[in-house]
Structures are given as C-alpha cells and as structure tokens.
Amino acid sequence: MHEFLLAAAALAPGNPAVVEYAGRGDVRTVTYRQLAERADEYAGALAEAGVGVGDCVLLESDTSSSAIAMLAACSSLGAVFVPVSPETPAPRLRWIARTTEPVLFLRTHDTGPERIPPEASGTGRFGPYGVELDRAPAPREDRGWRRGVETDPAYVIFTSGTTGRPKGVVMSHRAVVSFYRGMAACGIVGGSDRVATTSPLQFDFSLLDIGLALGSGAAVVPVPRTLLRWPRRFAAVLRETGATQVNGVPSIWRQTLRREPELLSGLDRVRGVLFCGEEFPSHELRRLQELLPGARMINCYGSTESMAASFAEVPRPLPEDLERLSIGTAHAGAELMIVDGDGRPVDEPGVPGELLLRGPTLFTGYWNDPRATEAALVPDPVNPRTGQRVLRTGDLAHRDEHGRFYFRGRADSQVQIRGNRVELGEIEHRLRDFPGVAGAAAVVVEEPDTDPLLAAFVLPEPGERGPDSTEVIAFCRTVLPEYMVPQRLRVVSELPITENGKVDRGELAARCRGGR
Numbered sequence: 251m252h253e254f255l256l257a258a259a260a261l262a263p264g265n266p267a268v269v270e271y272a273g274r275g276d277v278r279t280v281t282y283r284q285l286a287e288r289a290d291e292y293a294g295a296l297a298e299a300g301v302g303v304g305d306c307v308l309l310e311s312d313t314s315s316s317a318i319a320m321l322a323a324c325s326s327l328g329a330v331f332v333p334v335s336p337e338t339p340a341p342r343l344r345w346i347a348r349t350t351e352p353v354l355f356l357r358t359h360d361t362g363p364e365r366i367p368p369e370a371s372g373t374g375r376f377g378p379y380g381v382e383l384d385r386a387p388a389p390r391e392d393r394g395w396r397r398g399v400e401t402d403p404a405y406v407i408f409t410s411g412t413t414g415r416p417k418g419v420v421m422s423h424r425a426v427v428s429f430y431r432g433m434a435a436c437g438i439v440g441g442s443d444r445v446a447t448t449s450p451l452q453f454d455f456s457l458l459d460i461g462l463a464l465g466s467g468a469a470v471v472p473v474p475r476t477l478l479r480w481p482r483r484f485a486a487v488l489r490e491t492g493a494t495q496v497n498g499v500p501s502i503w504r505q506t507l508r509r510e511p512e513l514l515s516g517l518d519r520v521r522g523v524l525f526c527g528e529e530f531p532s533h534e535l536r537r538l539q540e541l542l543p544g545a546r547m548i549n550c551y552g553s554t555e556s557m558a559a560s561f562a563e564v565p566r567p568l569p570e571d572l573e574r575l576s577i578g579t580a581h582a583g584a585e586l587m588i589v590d591g592d593g594r595p596v597d598e599p600g601v602p603g604e605l606l607l608r609g610p611t612l613f614t615g616y617w618n619d620p621r622a623t624e625a626a627l628v629p630d631p632v633n634p635r636t637g638q639r640v641l642r643t644g645d646l647a648h649r650d651e652h653g654r655f656y657f658r659g660r661a662d663s664q665v666q667i668r669g670n671r672v673e674l675g676e677i678e679h680r681l682r683d684f685p686g687v688a689g690a691a692a693v694v695v696e697e698p699d700t701d702p703l704l705a706a707f708v709l710p711e712p713g714e715r716g717p718d719s720t721e722v723i724a725f726c727r728t729v730l731p732e733y734m735v736p737q738r739l740r741v742v743s744e745l746p747i748t749e750n751g752k753v754d755r756g757e758l759a760a761r762c763r764g765g766r
C-alpha cells in the first residue's frame with residue numbers, strides 16, 4: 251500500500267502531496283518527498299520500538315500529512331493500521347483496543363490519559379516532529395512471519411455496527427491496491443488536482459480519497475472536521491487551498507445548500523464532486539449542480555468490505571422525473587451480479603435481487619469473527635466448484651437494459667409492514683416532493699408484540715414553518731400503497747447524522763420508541 255501511495259515521490263518529489271489548512275491565510279504544503287521522508291522517520295521509530303509484521307497500531311487522528319505518513323510507515327513494516335477518530339466515544343475505542351490488542355496506541359493530540367486504552371502495550375504521540383513514546387511496547391516473544399506480503403492485512407476499519415458490536419473489516423494490501431488501480435482507471439483526477447477529503451479517518455471514504463489523490467500524483471486536502479458544519483468556513487477552506495475535487499457524503503453539503511448556497515457559486519476551481527455512502531436526495535443534488543456548473547459529479551457505491559465497488563457519472567442536468575440515480579457498473583477488475591433469494595443469477599432488467607461483488611478487492615474477513623465472515627464471503631453462485639468466494643453486499647439492486655445498476659435499499663432494511671415489502675427510499679422520495687420539504691427520512695420502528703410502525707421525519711425549507719402532517723400524509727396516500735403511508739410524521743429542524751455523516755436512522759427510530 252505504501253509503495254502505491256508514495257510512487258509519485260520518485261517521479262515528482264517536489265509536487266504537493268498534502269495541502270493543510272491551518273487557519274485563515276495559513277495553508278501549508280507537504281511535498282511527496284517530505285511525506286516519504288516523514289514516513290521513513292516514523293517507520294524507523296516504530297521498528298526501533300519493536301513493531302513488526304502483523305502487529306496492530308491503533309491510531310487516534312484526523313486525516314493529516316502525519317496520519318498519511320503513519321499509514322505508509324505501518325504498511326512498510328507490515329503492521330496493521332487501525333484508525334479511530336478523536337470524536338470516537340470512549341467505549342467504542344475501548345472495544346476496538348480490546349479486540350485488536352494494539353502494540354502501540356498513537357495519537358496526534360493529547361486527549362487526556364483517561365482515553366489511553368490499557369490494552370495498548372505501548373502508547374505515544376506523533377506529528378510533524380516525529381514519534382514520542384510515553385510507554386514503549388512490552389518486549390514480546392519472537393513472532394512467526396519476518397516480512398510483509400501483499401495478502402497481509404493493511405488496515406482494519408470498524409463498521410458502525412448497526413446491529414450490535416462493530417465488526418472489524420480486514421483489508422489486505424492486495425485488495426486495497428487492486429481497488430486503487432481500478433479506481434485510477436476511471437481517470438477521475440490528474441496530477442494537478444487537489445482532492446478535498448471530508449470523512450473521518452475511521453471511515454474508509456478517507457482512505458479512498460487518499461488513494462485517489464496520491465495514486466494520481468495529486469494532493470490531498472484534509473478539511474478540518476470542525477469546520478465542516480460552518481458553510482463560510484467550509485467554503486473558505488475549499489477556496490484557500492485551491493481544492494479542485496470535493497469528496498464527501500451527501501450531508502456535507504446540506505447546511506451550505508440550506509443556509510448560504512451563494513457561497514458555492516464562488517468556488518470556480520471545483521471541477522469534481524464525488525459522493526458515496528447513501529442516496530443523494532435529487533432536489534439537493536440538482537441544486538448543487540446549478541451552483542457548481544463546472545463540476546462533474548460521481549456517485550460512488552460500495553461497502554467497506556471492498557472499499558467501494560462502482561462509479562457512476564451523474565447526468566447533468568438531473569432529469570426532472572429521475573426515479574433514482576444509477577450506481578453505474580463495477581470498476582475495472584471487478585464484477586457486480588444480482589442473484590435471487592435462492593442465489594441464482596438474475597438477468598432480466600428491472601428485476602431486483604441481492605448484489606454480489608466478485609474480484610480481487612474483497613476483504614480478508616471480519617477481525618476475529620469467522621462466522622460473520624462465512625456469511626459475507628459466499629461460494630460463487632455461478633460455479634461453486636471453483637472455491638472462489640464472492641461478497642454478499644447485503645444490498646438490493648436492479649440492472650437496466652444497458653447493464654447499469656440501481657440501488658434499491660439494504661436487504662436487511664427491507665421491512666415487511668402488514669406482510670408487504672416496504673421500500674423506505676420510495677417513501678422518502680415522495681416526502682421530499684411535498685412543497686416546502688427540504689429533507690426527509692423514513693424509519694420502521696419495531697416494537698415488541700405490535701405491528702412495526704412506519705414513521706417519517708421531514709425537514710422544512712429554511713424559514714418555512716413545518717408542513718401540516720396530515721396534509722403530507724394525505725399527499726403520500728395519493729401515490730403510495732396504504733402500507734407505505736407513514737403512520738407517524740414529525741417535522742424536525744435537522745436530520746441527525748452518524749459519525750460517518752449518514753442520516754442516523756437509529757436515532758430517529760429511538761425518538762419514536764421513547765415517544766419523544
């Protein structure tokens with residue numbers, strides 16, 4: 251992974267690799283040479299502390315030149331990079347530390363001694379100055395492997411674990427670099443681009459951005475997470491760093507689109523936007539297209555178990571009657587397929603089924619969870635005798651007559667209401683069509699011994715009083731079957747989002763349960 255990320259250091263050492271915003275008028279550039287040198291310095295310090303092949307290094311940091319250098323340093327030692335964000339709640343940090351037993355817990359800022367997980371053998375800090383150990387890792391008996399190979403784990407990303415405990419997705423060097431190569435074949439950015447990254451380091455979207463930028467000899471522009479929610483500051487970072495590509499989940503645009511859309515029309519250097527993680531509401535996307543007329547927009551689909559899977563250019567302008575955005579076709583080197591409930595390939599256009607992904611980018615398995623791994627990496631349904639395993643994405647999709655795929659929701663969130671399959675996306679689509687509604691989310695609230703409840707939340711346009719609930723429900727009733735009409739409708743001042751920036755449906759459902 252480090253060889254792929256730092257290849258440009260040999261070809262254009264003086265080019266910017268990371269452009270960091272340190273405050274108004276204070277933008278700092280780290281060149282590829284400097285990044286490679288810092289990675290070497292870190293690797294030397296970690297090797298000296300006894301870090302070797304297969305050892306986990308738990309890193310608490312935002313995306314930065316130091317974090318990227320540490321990622322490359324771990325890779326060069328065959329160590330496993332386990333990123334968590336400074337805003338990760340302590341219990342989750344503890345769970346990850348207990349599960350991975352890191353030889354080293356490193357952080358960029360001193361977030362207090364209480365956040366140091368006792369399970370970490372060694373602890374310390376790192377930054378542009380180097381590595382400072384507070385506690386060296388305890389000496390350990392000699393281990394097996396001596397040098398890293400490409401099938402070894404490069405990193406472990408813990409999913410948000412919607413169902414219970416978070417699962418550690420183990421990605422090998424081979425899987426990551428195969429994906430990076432497949433993505434590079436799309437020609438999304440070039441050497442003079444500056445890729446603004448807005449996701450937390452614990453979300454592999456950040457790792458996609460790093461590979462997209464550095465793999466193309468371009469620069470990574472970390473957007474300070476604290477500034478994301480202030481439209482003026484967000485726009486200032488993009489302008490002052492000269493960002494040409496802005497990557498992030500749909501919610502990064504919401505505040506600016508709602509409150510100060512005119513800020514975006516000043517960003518005439520932005521020529522590309524890439525989003526992933528969930529569906530981008532079409533009226534917001536249409537708005538963004540109008541405000542960034544020169545920007546090519548790409549819908550990137552995939553799950554952490556393969557980093558991502560497909561890229562689709564968003565039609566410009568977005569057709570008025572657009573039902574849903576395509577997620578495109580699998581990137582070079584991989585293939586998507588749809589199977590029915592019995593695992594048989596579905597070929598007819600328009601027929602939904604579960605999406606499977608085949609190719610070299612698949613994850614190794616869930617950390618210390620062989621059963622979950624077995625459930626996700628299944629025998630190839632076309633020819634099980636080959637022993638090849640393919641990824642069950644857990645998503646439903648259909649294919650159109652041109653072979654392009656369309657996301658149809660999570661298989662496990664396909665809920666039955668009074669015996670009928672409900673597509674939450676369809677309900678949300680309808681809610682957003684109601685005049686004065688700027689955003690919407692629909693959730694199913696499962697209560698013990700009663701029918702599941704279908705609840706909806708609508709976000710009014712700024713300055714608008716919330717729409718009347720009975721009118722909205724009547725509006726839904728005109729096109730949706732009765733079982734898909736929300737039984738409860740709330741007006742909210744904002745849609746809650748998860749740490750990774752997706753709409754937090756768990757929080758919304760909890761509000762209904764608590765009768766809040």
Ligand SMILES: Nc1ncnc2c1ncn2[C@@H]1O[C@H](COS(=O)(=O)NC(=O)C[C@H](N)c2ccccc2)[C@@H](O)[C@H]1O
Nearest residue numbers: 454455458526527528529550551552553554557558657
């Ligand atoms: N473009 C989409 N439309 C609609 N639903 C989607 C989409 N991208 C994911 N998803 C959903 O999110 C799930 C994956 O969730 S995840 O494992 O937390 N990973 C992510 O969300 C990010 C993913 N690793 C990634 C990183 C970088 C680029 C692309 C994708 C997918 O299975 C889909 O259900």
